[in-house]
Amino acid sequence: MGTGGVPSLSILREALIASGTNLTTVAMRRVNPSTSGSIFDLLKELKIEPLPNTAGCYTSGEAVLTAELAREALNTNWIKLEVIADDYTLLPDAIETISAASRLVAEGFVVLAYTNDDPILASKLEAVGCAAVMPLGAPIGSGLGIRNPHNLELMRERISVPIILDAGIGTASDATLAMELGCDAVLLASAITRAEQPRLMAEAMKYAVLAGRNAYLGGRIPKRWHAKASSPDRNEISTANLKADNRESPLF
Amino acid sequence: MIVFINGHEQDVSENTKLAELVASVSTAPSGIAVALNEEVVPRSSWTSTTLRSGSRVEVLTAVQGG
Numbered sequence A: 001m002g003t004g005g006v007p008s009l010s011i012l013r014e015a016l017i018a019s020g021t022n023l024t025t026v027a028m029r030r031v032n033p034s035t036s037g038s039i040f041d042l043l044k045e046l047k048i049e050p051l052p053n054t055a056g057c058y059t060s061g062e063a064v065l066t067a068e069l070a071r072e073a074l075n076t077n078w079i080k081l082e083v084i085a086d087d088y089t090l091l092p093d094a095i096e097t098i099s100a101a102s103r104l105v106a107e108g109f110v111v112l113a114y115t116n117d118d119p120i121l122a123s124k125l126e127a128v129g130c131a132a133v134m135p136l137g138a139p140i141g142s143g144l145g146i147r148n149p150h151n152l153e154l155m156r157e158r159i160s161v162p163i164i165l166d167a168g169i170g171t172a173s174d175a176t177l178a179m180e181l182g183c184d185a186v187l188l189a190s191a192i193t194r195a196e197q198p199r200l201m202a203e204a205m206k207y208a209v210l211a212g213r214n215a216y217l218g219g220r221i222p223k224r225w226h227a228k229a230s231s232p233d234r235n236e237i238s239t240a241n242l243k244a245d246n247r248e249s250p251l252f
Numbered sequence B: 001m002i003v004f005i006n007g008h009e010q011d012v013s014e015n016t017k018l019a020e021l022v023a024s025v026s027t028a029p030s031g032i033a034v035a036l037n038e039e040v041v042p043r044s045s046w047t048s049t050t051l052r053s054g055s056r057v058e059v060l061t062a063v064q065g066g
Helices: A009-019 A039-045 A060-074 A094-106 A119-127 A149-158 A172-180 A198-218 B018-023 B043-048
Strands: A023-030 A049-052 A078-081 A110-115 A132-135 A164-166 A185-187 B002-005 B008-011 B032-036 B039-041 B056-063
Touching: A009 A039, A009 A198, A023 A039, A023 A060, A039 A049, A039 B056, A049 A060, A049 A078, A060 A078, A060 A094, A060 B032, A060 B039, A060 B056, A078 A094, A094 A110, A094 A119, A110 A119, A119 A132, A119 A149, A132 A149, A172 A185, A172 A198, A185 A198, B018 B032, B018 B043, B018 B056
Parallel strands: A023 A049, A078 A110, A110 A132, A132 A164, A164 A185, B002 B056
Antiparallel strands: A023 B056, B002 B008, B032 B039, B032 B056
């Protein structure tokens, strides 16, 4: 889970528990003496591993420094690399991301890189040594689900590091689809933290991910143009006259 | 001399150590990290690092976000 957007620490706590997560992202910001309550303490109490991110960084240099500070503060060399291009789209800056990823890998970080849904870019991130790639389904906070499922299928075919769908999930079925497409996990924040009832949505997401993963591993039936009876065939007279139908399954 | 701590100007005496300036925003025993002029300074070096005029110090911690 991500922790952005939640109205209070107590709501976040309920949602974290209901979701079943054991890895949760946190941002790095200047210490503010007036804030009370600590996300770090909450995660420790719930035995959830904190994964620092480089949220708020626009350049490779900023992201690398933020990651180094996160490593120092949280005593972990895992980093969720996030370098966005602008405040409006919040889309990742591919060029700065690749640059930061190479530098961080060279410094010994375990890099989980937020990226777009381009399977080629994902391959390049794997090639520079990222431990996982995290493609968006749609822009951060948009709730638009998975805009390009085919790209994610292509990505799954081409790369062997874990794929974690990150950004754009709006409701449970989006998370299930991500898993059915072969993702190893999903990361979501807004879908839960900004839901009307975060705890319920978090629970929904837990089951959605389990369902999608089992469906992927279970091997779905192919889509067919014609029906295929589920009862055993008998030697009916009419079946002998049916010609083979080579039409593709319906588009939708 | 003037130094910068988390973006704010602060007047400190010459030979002030980094540890003192950090303590003015946080005394947390862990969970924070410090950069001096855009380079990370490990906790073990805070008391031995002396600030200069114009030093830019950032003290960061983990918060909700992302």
